Amino acid sequence: MSRLKLEGLAKSFGGVAATRDVSLDFADGSFSAIIGPNGAGKTTLFNLITGRFPPDTGRILLGGEDIAGLDRRAIVRRGIGRAFQVASLFPSLTVEEALAAAVQAHQRRETAKLQSFPLASSRARAAEIMEMLKLTSVAGIVSRNLSHGDQKLLDIGLALALDPKVLLLDEPTAGMGPEERWQMIETVQALWRAVHMTLIFIEHDMDIVFKVAETVRVLSYGAVLAEGTPDEIRRNPAVIEAYLGKAAGAGTAP
Protein backbone atom coordinates (compact mmCIF):
# COMPACT_ATOMS: atom_id res chain seq x y z
CA MET A 1 0.00 0.00 0.00
CA SER A 2 1.29 3.44 -0.92
CA ARG A 3 2.03 5.78 2.02
CA LEU A 4 3.62 8.66 0.13
CA LYS A 5 3.18 9.26 -3.56
CA LEU A 6 4.69 12.09 -5.58
CA GLU A 7 3.12 12.85 -8.93
CA GLY A 8 4.75 15.12 -11.50
CA LEU A 9 6.42 17.30 -8.89
CA ALA A 10 8.25 20.34 -10.28
CA LYS A 11 9.93 23.36 -8.71
CA SER A 12 12.03 26.12 -10.24
CA PHE A 13 13.98 28.89 -8.57
CA GLY A 14 14.30 31.76 -11.00
CA GLY A 15 15.13 30.03 -14.25
CA VAL A 16 16.69 26.99 -12.62
CA ALA A 17 14.62 23.82 -12.48
CA ALA A 18 15.51 22.21 -9.12
CA THR A 19 12.90 19.48 -9.40
CA ARG A 20 11.57 18.23 -12.74
CA ASP A 21 8.52 16.04 -13.10
CA VAL A 22 9.37 13.80 -10.16
CA SER A 23 6.99 10.89 -9.65
CA LEU A 24 7.82 8.41 -6.88
CA ASP A 25 5.86 5.99 -4.76
CA PHE A 26 6.90 4.96 -1.25
CA ALA A 27 5.13 1.93 0.19
CA ASP A 28 3.87 1.95 3.76
CA GLY A 29 6.61 0.78 6.11
CA SER A 30 9.33 0.86 3.46
CA PHE A 31 12.97 1.82 4.01
CA SER A 32 14.18 3.78 0.99
CA ALA A 33 17.24 5.74 0.05
CA ILE A 34 17.47 8.73 -2.25
CA ILE A 35 20.83 9.23 -3.87
CA GLY A 36 22.23 11.52 -6.50
CA PRO A 37 25.18 13.79 -7.20
CA ASN A 38 25.41 17.18 -5.49
CA GLY A 39 22.75 19.54 -6.82
CA ALA A 40 20.52 16.68 -7.95
CA GLY A 41 17.57 18.12 -6.04
CA LYS A 42 17.40 15.64 -3.15
CA THR A 43 17.06 18.18 -0.35
CA THR A 44 14.72 20.29 -2.51
CA LEU A 45 12.50 17.24 -2.78
CA PHE A 46 12.38 16.98 1.02
CA ASN A 47 11.67 20.71 1.20
CA LEU A 48 8.71 20.28 -1.14
CA ILE A 49 7.34 17.28 0.75
CA THR A 50 7.59 19.08 4.10
CA GLY A 51 6.08 22.34 2.86
CA ARG A 52 9.16 24.50 3.10
CA PHE A 53 8.40 25.55 -0.46
CA PRO A 54 5.21 24.86 -2.39
CA PRO A 55 5.73 22.91 -5.63
CA ASP A 56 5.07 24.75 -8.89
CA THR A 57 3.14 21.78 -10.22
CA GLY A 58 2.37 18.24 -9.15
CA ARG A 59 0.76 16.41 -6.27
CA ILE A 60 2.06 15.02 -2.98
CA LEU A 61 -0.28 12.31 -1.77
CA LEU A 62 0.06 11.26 1.85
CA GLY A 63 -2.19 8.28 2.45
CA GLY A 64 -4.25 9.45 -0.54
CA GLU A 65 -4.63 13.07 0.62
CA ASP A 66 -2.98 15.78 -1.48
CA ILE A 67 -0.81 17.84 0.87
CA ALA A 68 0.99 19.90 -1.81
CA GLY A 69 0.90 23.58 -0.94
CA LEU A 70 -0.19 23.10 2.68
CA ASP A 71 1.87 24.98 5.24
CA ARG A 72 4.59 23.21 7.22
CA ARG A 73 2.48 22.93 10.35
CA ALA A 74 -0.41 21.29 8.57
CA ILE A 75 1.96 18.80 6.93
CA VAL A 76 3.62 17.98 10.25
CA ARG A 77 0.19 17.42 11.80
CA ARG A 78 -0.57 14.91 9.04
CA GLY A 79 2.42 12.82 10.00
CA ILE A 80 5.58 13.84 8.18
CA GLY A 81 8.67 14.30 10.35
CA ARG A 82 12.05 15.48 9.20
CA ALA A 83 15.66 15.61 10.34
CA PHE A 84 18.07 17.98 8.63
CA GLN A 85 21.42 17.71 6.88
CA VAL A 86 22.88 20.10 9.46
CA ALA A 87 21.21 19.18 12.77
CA SER A 88 18.56 21.81 13.48
CA LEU A 89 18.33 22.00 17.26
CA PHE A 90 17.42 24.25 20.16
CA PRO A 91 20.91 25.18 21.42
CA SER A 92 20.04 26.40 24.91
CA LEU A 93 17.75 23.51 25.88
CA THR A 94 18.88 20.19 27.30
CA VAL A 95 18.16 17.02 25.34
CA GLU A 96 15.32 16.11 27.67
CA GLU A 97 13.80 19.61 27.62
CA ALA A 98 13.94 19.82 23.82
CA LEU A 99 12.33 16.42 23.36
CA ALA A 100 9.65 17.01 26.00
CA ALA A 101 8.83 20.41 24.47
CA ALA A 102 8.62 18.82 21.02
CA VAL A 103 6.33 16.08 22.33
CA GLN A 104 3.98 18.54 23.95
CA ALA A 105 3.97 20.71 20.84
CA HIS A 106 2.80 17.61 18.99
CA GLN A 107 0.20 16.93 21.67
CA ARG A 108 -1.05 20.49 21.11
CA ARG A 109 -0.84 21.22 24.80
CA GLU A 110 1.58 24.12 24.62
CA THR A 111 -1.11 26.64 25.42
CA ALA A 112 -3.27 24.31 27.48
CA LYS A 113 -3.41 24.63 31.23
CA LEU A 114 -0.46 26.44 32.67
CA GLN A 115 0.94 23.38 34.36
CA SER A 116 4.61 23.09 35.15
CA PHE A 117 6.93 21.93 32.40
CA PRO A 118 7.50 19.14 31.56
CA LEU A 119 4.11 17.45 31.65
CA ALA A 120 4.32 13.87 32.92
CA SER A 121 3.13 12.45 29.59
CA SER A 122 5.65 14.40 27.50
CA ARG A 123 8.45 13.54 29.91
CA ALA A 124 7.65 9.83 29.63
CA ARG A 125 7.60 9.98 25.82
CA ALA A 126 10.86 11.96 25.79
CA ALA A 127 12.41 9.22 27.96
CA GLU A 128 11.25 6.56 25.48
CA ILE A 129 12.81 8.44 22.57
CA MET A 130 16.08 8.96 24.44
CA GLU A 131 16.15 5.24 25.23
CA MET A 132 15.53 4.35 21.59
CA LEU A 133 18.29 6.67 20.35
CA LYS A 134 20.70 5.94 23.21
CA LEU A 135 20.60 9.53 24.38
CA THR A 136 19.59 8.83 27.98
CA SER A 137 23.11 9.40 29.29
CA VAL A 138 23.16 12.93 27.83
CA ALA A 139 19.59 13.86 28.86
CA GLY A 140 20.76 16.79 30.97
CA ILE A 141 23.28 18.19 28.48
CA VAL A 142 22.38 21.37 26.60
CA SER A 143 22.14 20.69 22.89
CA ARG A 144 24.96 23.01 21.84
CA ASN A 145 27.41 21.00 23.99
CA LEU A 146 26.54 17.62 22.47
CA SER A 147 28.91 15.70 20.22
CA HIS A 148 28.18 15.85 16.47
CA GLY A 149 26.75 12.34 16.48
CA ASP A 150 24.47 13.02 19.44
CA GLN A 151 23.30 16.23 17.78
CA LYS A 152 22.30 14.26 14.68
CA LEU A 153 20.49 11.72 16.89
CA LEU A 154 18.67 14.47 18.77
CA ASP A 155 17.60 15.97 15.44
CA ILE A 156 16.06 12.61 14.56
CA GLY A 157 14.56 12.41 18.06
CA LEU A 158 12.81 15.75 17.56
CA ALA A 159 11.20 14.38 14.41
CA LEU A 160 10.26 11.18 16.24
CA ALA A 161 8.51 13.21 18.92
CA LEU A 162 5.84 13.91 16.32
CA ASP A 163 5.00 10.20 15.93
CA PRO A 164 5.49 10.50 12.17
CA LYS A 165 4.03 8.11 9.63
CA VAL A 166 6.78 9.17 7.24
CA LEU A 167 10.25 10.09 8.49
CA LEU A 168 12.62 11.96 6.17
CA LEU A 169 16.30 11.92 7.10
CA ASP A 170 18.57 14.24 5.17
CA GLU A 171 22.06 12.71 5.25
CA PRO A 172 21.90 11.23 8.76
CA THR A 173 25.58 10.24 8.61
CA ALA A 174 26.93 13.55 7.25
CA GLY A 175 30.15 14.71 8.89
CA MET A 176 30.82 11.41 10.68
CA GLY A 177 33.76 9.05 10.61
CA PRO A 178 33.36 5.54 9.10
CA GLU A 179 32.68 3.74 12.39
CA GLU A 180 30.28 6.39 13.63
CA ARG A 181 28.41 6.25 10.29
CA TRP A 182 27.68 2.56 10.66
CA GLN A 183 26.61 3.04 14.27
CA MET A 184 24.24 5.78 13.18
CA ILE A 185 22.70 3.79 10.35
CA GLU A 186 22.29 0.76 12.63
CA THR A 187 20.45 2.96 15.11
CA VAL A 188 18.25 4.27 12.29
CA GLN A 189 17.55 0.74 11.09
CA ALA A 190 16.69 -0.42 14.61
CA LEU A 191 14.40 2.57 14.94
CA TRP A 192 12.64 1.74 11.68
CA ARG A 193 12.11 -1.83 12.81
CA ALA A 194 10.81 -0.76 16.23
CA VAL A 195 8.43 1.91 14.96
CA HIS A 196 6.35 0.94 11.98
CA MET A 197 6.80 3.89 9.65
CA THR A 198 7.93 4.79 6.17
CA LEU A 199 11.54 5.93 6.30
CA ILE A 200 13.24 7.79 3.47
CA PHE A 201 16.85 8.89 3.79
CA ILE A 202 19.25 10.83 1.61
CA GLU A 203 22.75 9.41 1.69
CA HIS A 204 26.07 9.82 -0.10
CA ASP A 205 27.79 6.74 1.31
CA MET A 206 27.02 4.07 -1.27
CA ASP A 207 28.21 1.19 0.96
CA ILE A 208 25.56 2.16 3.47
CA VAL A 209 22.87 2.69 0.84
CA PHE A 210 23.42 -0.65 -0.90
CA LYS A 211 23.65 -2.53 2.37
CA VAL A 212 20.60 -1.21 4.23
CA ALA A 213 18.07 0.28 1.80
CA GLU A 214 15.17 -1.82 0.50
CA THR A 215 14.78 0.39 -2.54
CA VAL A 216 16.91 3.16 -3.99
CA ARG A 217 15.79 6.21 -5.99
CA VAL A 218 18.36 8.13 -7.97
CA LEU A 219 17.93 11.80 -8.81
CA SER A 220 19.97 13.70 -11.36
CA TYR A 221 19.47 17.31 -12.42
CA GLY A 222 16.18 17.38 -10.49
CA ALA A 223 14.64 14.38 -12.28
CA VAL A 224 14.29 10.72 -11.42
CA LEU A 225 17.08 8.87 -13.16
CA ALA A 226 16.40 5.38 -11.86
CA GLU A 227 14.69 3.42 -9.14
CA GLY A 228 14.87 -0.15 -7.98
CA THR A 229 16.54 -2.50 -5.55
CA PRO A 230 20.17 -1.84 -4.59
CA ASP A 231 21.33 -4.57 -6.98
CA GLU A 232 19.37 -3.09 -9.88
CA ILE A 233 20.71 0.38 -9.18
CA ARG A 234 24.27 -0.88 -8.84
CA ARG A 235 24.11 -2.27 -12.37
CA ASN A 236 22.16 0.56 -13.96
CA PRO A 237 24.33 2.17 -16.72
CA ALA A 238 22.58 5.54 -16.46
CA VAL A 239 23.38 5.71 -12.74
CA ILE A 240 26.97 4.73 -13.33
CA GLU A 241 27.26 7.43 -15.96
CA ALA A 242 25.69 10.07 -13.71
CA TYR A 243 28.16 9.32 -10.93
CA LEU A 244 31.34 8.56 -12.82
CA GLY A 245 30.95 10.08 -16.28
CA LYS A 246 30.48 8.31 -19.60
CA ALA A 247 33.98 7.15 -20.39
CA ALA A 248 35.15 6.25 -16.91
CA GLY A 249 31.87 4.71 -15.88
CA ALA A 250 31.65 1.91 -18.42
CA GLY A 251 31.07 -1.29 -16.47
CA THR A 252 31.86 0.23 -13.04
CA ALA A 253 29.46 0.18 -10.17
CA PRO A 254 28.99 3.48 -8.28
Added chain:
Amino acid sequence: MTRRWRDLGLAGVGLVVLLLVPLLGAPPAIRDFIMFAMAYGLLAMSLNLLIGYTGLVSFGHAMFFASGAYAFGLAMQSGKFSIPAAFALAIVFTAVLALVIGAICVRLNEIYFAFLTLAFQMLIYNIILGWVSFTGGDQGLMGGIPRPKFLGIDLADRTQLYVFCSVLFIVCIAIMRQIVTSPFGYTLRLIRDNQERAAFLGIDVARAKLVCFVISACVAAVGGILLSLFVSGAYPNFGFWTTSGEAIFMILLGGSSVFLGPLVGTVILRLLTDVTIAYTSHTELVLGIVILVLVLGLRKGPLDVLAERLETRRQAVAQKVRDAADTEARKRP
Protein backbone atom coordinates in the same frame (compact mmCIF):
# COMPACT_ATOMS: atom_id res chain seq x y z
CA MET B 1 7.46 19.96 46.68
CA THR B 2 6.71 20.86 43.08
CA ARG B 3 8.35 23.80 41.34
CA ARG B 4 5.04 25.64 41.28
CA TRP B 5 4.59 25.47 45.05
CA ARG B 6 8.21 26.45 45.60
CA ASP B 7 7.74 29.49 43.34
CA LEU B 8 4.51 30.46 45.06
CA GLY B 9 6.27 30.13 48.41
CA LEU B 10 9.08 32.39 47.20
CA ALA B 11 6.51 34.90 45.92
CA GLY B 12 4.92 34.86 49.37
CA VAL B 13 8.31 35.49 50.98
CA GLY B 14 8.90 38.36 48.54
CA LEU B 15 5.58 39.91 49.47
CA VAL B 16 6.32 39.61 53.19
CA VAL B 17 9.70 41.31 52.67
CA LEU B 18 8.05 44.14 50.75
CA LEU B 19 5.36 44.55 53.41
CA LEU B 20 7.97 44.63 56.17
CA VAL B 21 9.42 47.85 54.71
CA PRO B 22 6.63 50.16 55.97
CA LEU B 23 6.15 48.06 59.11
CA LEU B 24 9.78 48.56 60.05
CA GLY B 25 9.33 52.30 59.60
CA ALA B 26 11.55 52.71 56.54
CA PRO B 27 11.87 56.36 55.47
CA PRO B 28 9.54 57.54 52.67
CA ALA B 29 12.47 57.80 50.24
CA ILE B 30 13.05 54.04 50.48
CA ARG B 31 9.36 53.34 49.90
CA ASP B 32 9.31 55.70 46.93
CA PHE B 33 12.40 53.99 45.52
CA ILE B 34 10.74 50.59 45.84
CA MET B 35 7.52 51.81 44.23
CA PHE B 36 9.46 53.16 41.24
CA ALA B 37 11.42 49.92 41.05
CA MET B 38 8.20 47.88 41.09
CA ALA B 39 6.61 49.90 38.26
CA TYR B 40 9.70 49.93 36.05
CA GLY B 41 10.57 46.38 37.12
CA LEU B 42 7.28 45.18 35.64
CA LEU B 43 8.07 47.08 32.45
CA ALA B 44 11.52 45.46 32.16
CA MET B 45 10.41 41.97 33.18
CA SER B 46 7.48 42.01 30.78
CA LEU B 47 9.81 43.14 27.99
CA ASN B 48 12.09 40.25 28.87
CA LEU B 49 9.24 37.83 28.12
CA LEU B 50 9.75 39.03 24.56
CA ILE B 51 13.51 39.50 24.47
CA GLY B 52 14.82 36.80 26.80
CA TYR B 53 12.23 34.08 26.33
CA THR B 54 10.95 34.57 22.77
CA GLY B 55 13.86 36.27 21.04
CA LEU B 56 11.79 39.30 19.99
CA VAL B 57 13.58 42.59 20.62
CA SER B 58 10.92 45.27 20.90
CA PHE B 59 12.02 48.91 20.81
CA GLY B 60 8.50 50.11 21.52
CA HIS B 61 7.40 48.32 24.68
CA ALA B 62 6.90 51.54 26.63
CA MET B 63 3.81 52.30 24.50
CA PHE B 64 1.96 49.70 26.59
CA PHE B 65 3.35 51.16 29.81
CA ALA B 66 1.84 54.48 28.69
CA SER B 67 -1.41 52.96 27.47
CA GLY B 68 -1.98 51.38 30.89
CA ALA B 69 -1.24 54.64 32.68
CA TYR B 70 -3.34 56.83 30.38
CA ALA B 71 -6.30 54.45 30.08
CA PHE B 72 -6.41 54.03 33.85
CA GLY B 73 -5.95 57.77 34.53
CA LEU B 74 -8.56 58.83 31.98
CA ALA B 75 -11.05 56.26 33.27
CA MET B 76 -10.58 57.50 36.84
CA GLN B 77 -10.83 61.15 35.79
CA SER B 78 -14.13 60.43 34.05
CA GLY B 79 -15.57 59.63 37.48
CA LYS B 80 -17.57 56.72 36.09
CA PHE B 81 -15.33 53.91 37.27
CA SER B 82 -14.13 52.46 40.53
CA ILE B 83 -10.40 51.72 40.78
CA PRO B 84 -10.81 47.95 40.07
CA ALA B 85 -13.07 48.71 37.07
CA ALA B 86 -10.65 51.31 35.70
CA PHE B 87 -7.81 48.86 36.25
CA ALA B 88 -9.62 46.15 34.31
CA LEU B 89 -10.54 48.63 31.57
CA ALA B 90 -6.92 49.74 31.18
CA ILE B 91 -5.74 46.14 30.91
CA VAL B 92 -8.42 45.22 28.37
CA PHE B 93 -7.67 48.38 26.35
CA THR B 94 -3.95 47.55 26.33
CA ALA B 95 -4.62 43.94 25.40
CA VAL B 96 -6.70 44.99 22.39
CA LEU B 97 -4.07 47.55 21.38
CA ALA B 98 -1.32 44.92 21.69
CA LEU B 99 -3.39 42.41 19.75
CA VAL B 100 -3.74 44.81 16.81
CA ILE B 101 -0.11 46.00 16.85
CA GLY B 102 1.22 42.52 17.59
CA ALA B 103 -0.75 40.92 14.76
CA ILE B 104 1.11 43.22 12.38
CA CYS B 105 4.55 43.03 14.03
CA VAL B 106 5.05 39.37 15.03
CA ARG B 107 5.20 38.12 11.47
CA LEU B 108 8.39 40.11 11.00
CA ASN B 109 11.76 39.07 12.33
CA GLU B 110 14.63 40.72 14.12
CA ILE B 111 15.38 44.24 13.00
CA TYR B 112 12.08 44.65 11.12
CA PHE B 113 10.12 43.65 14.21
CA ALA B 114 12.21 45.99 16.36
CA PHE B 115 11.73 48.99 14.10
CA LEU B 116 8.05 48.40 13.49
CA THR B 117 7.40 48.35 17.24
CA LEU B 118 9.43 51.57 17.48
CA ALA B 119 7.29 53.10 14.73
CA PHE B 120 4.06 52.16 16.51
CA GLN B 121 5.44 53.59 19.73
CA MET B 122 6.18 56.92 18.04
CA LEU B 123 2.66 56.89 16.61
CA ILE B 124 1.14 56.39 20.07
CA TYR B 125 3.48 58.98 21.54
CA ASN B 126 2.47 61.54 18.94
CA ILE B 127 -1.22 60.81 19.49
CA ILE B 128 -0.68 61.48 23.21
CA LEU B 129 1.17 64.72 22.43
CA GLY B 130 -1.21 65.89 19.75
CA TRP B 131 -4.59 65.08 21.31
CA VAL B 132 -4.26 67.82 23.92
CA SER B 133 -7.96 68.06 24.83
CA PHE B 134 -8.03 64.38 25.79
CA THR B 135 -4.56 63.53 27.06
CA GLY B 136 -3.29 66.93 28.17
CA GLY B 137 -0.57 66.84 25.49
CA ASP B 138 2.96 67.46 26.70
CA GLN B 139 1.68 68.47 30.14
CA GLY B 140 0.28 65.02 30.80
CA LEU B 141 -3.04 64.27 32.50
CA MET B 142 -4.00 67.45 34.39
CA GLY B 143 -5.51 67.53 37.84
CA GLY B 144 -4.20 64.27 39.19
CA ILE B 145 -5.84 60.87 39.32
CA PRO B 146 -8.73 60.51 41.79
CA ARG B 147 -8.40 57.58 44.18
CA PRO B 148 -11.82 56.86 45.68
CA LYS B 149 -11.97 54.18 48.36
CA PHE B 150 -12.90 50.66 47.30
CA LEU B 151 -13.42 47.56 49.44
CA GLY B 152 -12.22 49.56 52.42
CA ILE B 153 -8.90 50.36 50.72
CA ASP B 154 -7.86 54.00 50.58
CA LEU B 155 -5.12 54.54 48.01
CA ALA B 156 -4.81 58.18 49.02
CA ASP B 157 -2.99 56.79 52.04
CA ARG B 158 0.67 56.23 51.07
CA THR B 159 1.04 53.07 53.15
CA GLN B 160 -2.09 51.49 51.71
CA LEU B 161 -0.98 52.51 48.23
CA TYR B 162 2.38 50.86 48.86
CA VAL B 163 0.74 47.63 50.08
CA PHE B 164 -1.68 47.62 47.13
CA CYS B 165 1.17 48.10 44.63
CA SER B 166 3.28 45.43 46.34
CA VAL B 167 0.48 42.87 46.10
CA LEU B 168 -0.15 43.68 42.42
CA PHE B 169 3.56 43.54 41.70
CA ILE B 170 3.99 40.12 43.32
CA VAL B 171 0.88 38.76 41.58
CA CYS B 172 2.29 39.88 38.20
CA ILE B 173 5.70 38.33 38.99
CA ALA B 174 4.02 35.06 40.02
CA ILE B 175 1.96 35.01 36.81
CA MET B 176 5.04 35.64 34.66
CA ARG B 177 6.98 32.98 36.53
CA GLN B 178 4.17 30.51 35.95
CA ILE B 179 4.16 31.37 32.25
CA VAL B 180 7.90 30.90 31.74
CA THR B 181 7.95 27.57 33.60
CA SER B 182 4.86 26.23 31.82
CA PRO B 183 4.73 24.24 28.57
CA PHE B 184 3.90 27.52 26.82
CA GLY B 185 7.07 29.07 28.26
CA TYR B 186 9.09 26.25 26.69
CA THR B 187 7.29 26.74 23.39
CA LEU B 188 8.56 30.33 23.54
CA ARG B 189 12.11 29.07 24.18
CA LEU B 190 11.86 26.76 21.16
CA ILE B 191 10.86 29.75 19.03
CA ARG B 192 13.69 31.86 20.47
CA ASP B 193 16.30 29.19 19.79
CA ASN B 194 15.17 28.11 16.32
CA GLN B 195 11.82 29.26 15.01
CA GLU B 196 12.25 27.45 11.70
CA ARG B 197 12.64 24.14 13.50
CA ALA B 198 9.80 25.04 15.89
CA ALA B 199 7.52 25.41 12.86
CA PHE B 200 8.66 21.97 11.69
CA LEU B 201 7.47 20.63 15.06
CA GLY B 202 3.99 21.87 14.24
CA ILE B 203 4.09 24.96 16.44
CA ASP B 204 2.06 27.94 15.31
CA VAL B 205 4.97 30.35 15.72
CA ALA B 206 3.05 33.54 14.90
CA ARG B 207 0.23 32.71 17.30
CA ALA B 208 2.59 31.86 20.17
CA LYS B 209 4.51 35.10 19.58
CA LEU B 210 1.28 37.09 19.51
CA VAL B 211 0.03 35.55 22.76
CA CYS B 212 3.36 36.41 24.39
CA PHE B 213 3.25 39.94 22.94
CA VAL B 214 -0.22 40.55 24.42
CA ILE B 215 0.65 39.07 27.82
CA SER B 216 3.83 41.15 28.06
CA ALA B 217 1.90 44.29 27.04
CA CYS B 218 -0.67 43.67 29.78
CA VAL B 219 2.03 43.28 32.44
CA ALA B 220 3.71 46.47 31.19
CA ALA B 221 0.32 48.18 31.48
CA VAL B 222 0.10 47.13 35.14
CA GLY B 223 3.51 48.76 35.62
CA GLY B 224 2.15 51.93 34.01
CA ILE B 225 -0.91 51.88 36.27
CA LEU B 226 1.29 51.52 39.37
CA LEU B 227 3.39 54.48 38.26
CA SER B 228 0.32 56.59 37.47
CA LEU B 229 -1.08 55.86 40.93
CA PHE B 230 2.26 56.71 42.49
CA VAL B 231 2.81 60.02 40.69
CA SER B 232 -0.93 60.72 40.39
CA GLY B 233 -0.72 61.39 36.69
CA ALA B 234 0.35 60.10 33.32
CA TYR B 235 2.94 61.80 31.13
CA PRO B 236 3.98 61.44 27.49
CA ASN B 237 7.49 60.33 28.45
CA PHE B 238 5.95 57.10 29.80
CA GLY B 239 5.54 56.16 26.16
CA PHE B 240 8.63 57.78 24.67
CA TRP B 241 11.35 55.69 23.04
CA THR B 242 13.83 56.52 25.79
CA THR B 243 11.60 54.66 28.28
CA SER B 244 11.72 51.57 26.05
CA GLY B 245 15.49 52.07 25.82
CA GLU B 246 15.71 52.24 29.61
CA ALA B 247 13.82 48.95 29.87
CA ILE B 248 16.29 47.32 27.47
CA PHE B 249 19.12 48.80 29.51
CA MET B 250 17.60 47.30 32.68
CA ILE B 251 17.56 43.89 31.02
CA LEU B 252 21.17 44.37 29.92
CA LEU B 253 22.21 45.42 33.41
CA GLY B 254 20.57 42.46 35.10
CA GLY B 255 20.57 39.70 32.53
CA SER B 256 18.00 38.23 30.20
CA SER B 257 18.50 34.54 30.92
CA VAL B 258 17.66 34.77 34.62
CA PHE B 259 14.01 35.29 35.50
CA LEU B 260 14.58 38.10 38.01
CA GLY B 261 17.53 39.55 36.06
CA PRO B 262 15.58 42.54 34.63
CA LEU B 263 14.28 43.38 38.11
CA VAL B 264 17.83 43.38 39.46
CA GLY B 265 18.77 45.56 36.48
CA THR B 266 15.96 47.96 37.33
CA VAL B 267 17.25 48.35 40.89
CA ILE B 268 20.84 48.81 39.67
CA LEU B 269 19.79 51.43 37.10
CA ARG B 270 17.73 53.41 39.59
CA LEU B 271 20.54 53.26 42.13
CA LEU B 272 23.07 54.34 39.51
CA THR B 273 20.84 57.19 38.40
CA ASP B 274 20.02 58.37 41.93
CA VAL B 275 23.63 58.18 43.11
CA THR B 276 25.15 59.86 40.07
CA ILE B 277 22.54 62.63 40.10
CA ALA B 278 23.61 63.42 43.66
CA TYR B 279 27.20 63.99 42.55
CA THR B 280 27.14 65.08 38.93
CA SER B 281 24.87 66.38 36.23
CA HIS B 282 26.51 63.97 33.75
CA THR B 283 24.31 60.99 34.59
CA GLU B 284 24.06 59.87 30.97
CA LEU B 285 27.85 59.82 30.68
CA VAL B 286 28.12 57.44 33.64
CA LEU B 287 25.33 55.23 32.29
CA GLY B 288 26.99 55.21 28.87
CA ILE B 289 30.27 54.03 30.38
CA VAL B 290 28.46 51.27 32.27
CA ILE B 291 26.79 50.13 29.02
CA LEU B 292 30.17 50.12 27.26
CA VAL B 293 31.74 48.03 30.01
CA LEU B 294 28.85 45.54 29.91
CA VAL B 295 28.65 45.26 26.15
CA LEU B 296 32.38 45.21 25.42
CA GLY B 297 33.48 43.46 28.60
CA LEU B 298 30.91 40.91 29.70
CA ARG B 299 28.82 40.87 26.48
CA LYS B 300 25.85 39.96 28.68
CA GLY B 301 24.29 40.84 32.03
CA PRO B 302 26.10 40.02 35.30
CA LEU B 303 23.40 37.50 36.27
CA ASP B 304 23.72 35.89 32.82
CA VAL B 305 27.43 35.39 33.49
CA LEU B 306 26.72 33.95 36.92
CA ALA B 307 24.04 31.60 35.56
CA GLU B 308 26.33 30.50 32.76
CA ARG B 309 29.15 29.69 35.18
CA LEU B 310 26.81 27.69 37.40
CA GLU B 311 25.49 25.81 34.36
CA THR B 312 29.04 25.07 33.13
CA ARG B 313 29.92 23.71 36.56
CA ARG B 314 26.74 21.60 36.62
CA GLN B 315 27.50 20.21 33.18
CA ALA B 316 31.11 19.44 34.19
CA VAL B 317 29.89 17.49 37.24
CA ALA B 318 27.39 15.60 35.05
CA GLN B 319 30.20 14.78 32.59
CA LYS B 320 32.37 13.44 35.43
CA VAL B 321 29.53 11.21 36.61
CA ARG B 322 29.05 9.88 33.06
CA ASP B 323 32.78 9.27 32.64
CA ALA B 324 32.91 7.43 35.96
CA ALA B 325 29.93 5.29 34.91
CA ASP B 326 31.62 4.52 31.56
CA THR B 327 34.86 3.51 33.28
CA GLU B 328 32.92 1.32 35.69
CA ALA B 329 31.05 -0.32 32.82
CA ARG B 330 34.32 -1.06 30.98
CA LYS B 331 35.81 -2.70 34.07
CA ARG B 332 32.92 -5.16 34.29
CA PRO B 333 33.71 -8.55 32.71
